[in-house]
Amino acid sequence: MKPVKxxxxxxxxxxxxxxxxxxxxxxxxxxxxxxxxxxxxxxERPDVADRYDYYYVPTFYVDGVKxxxxxxxxxxxxxxxxxxxx
Numbered sequence: 001m002k003p004v005k006x007x008x009x010x011x012x013x014x015x016x017x018x019x020x021x022x023x024x025x026x027x028x029x030x031x032x033x034x035x036x037x038x039x040x041x042x043x044e045r046p047d048v049a050d051r052y053d054y055y056y057v058p059t060f061y062v063d064g065v066k067x068x069x070x071x072x073x074x075x076x077x078x079x080x081x082x083x084x085x086x
Contacts, residue, residue, distance in 0.1 A: 002063035002084045004037045007049055009057050014071045018058040021077035032081045 006022075008015035026033045042049035042057065052061065056070035062083045068076055 001034060001036070002086070004035060004080065004084045005040060005052075005061040006037050007040050007042050007052065007054060007057055007059040007061075009043060010041055012057055015058045018072050018077060021072065021074045022081070024074060025078045025081055029078065029081075031085065032078070035081045035084045 006018070008018065022037065026035070040048050052059070052066075054066060054069050058068075058070075058072060059066060060068040060080045062080060067080055067083055
């Protein structure tokens with residue numbers, strides 16, 4: 001399983017949706033349940049966030065590679081999780 005990082009902001013509506021979509025994808029696809037996601041709230045962890053190249057949240061990295069940045073749809077979240085299982 002590849003490591004996944006999610007950079008988000010607590011009050012960001014797109015980030016709230018992304019977190020909900022993660023839960024929904026894992027519930028609908030049991031094979032994705034094992035995907036672990038390191039959640040990094042960027043205002044609380046600027047030391048970590050500053051080491052990554054992104055501008056918008058939510059931003060997903062899989063195995064150190066940025067795979068999504070900005071507003072997101074459920075199918076895109078599922079794709080991110082599936083990349084972690086490859």
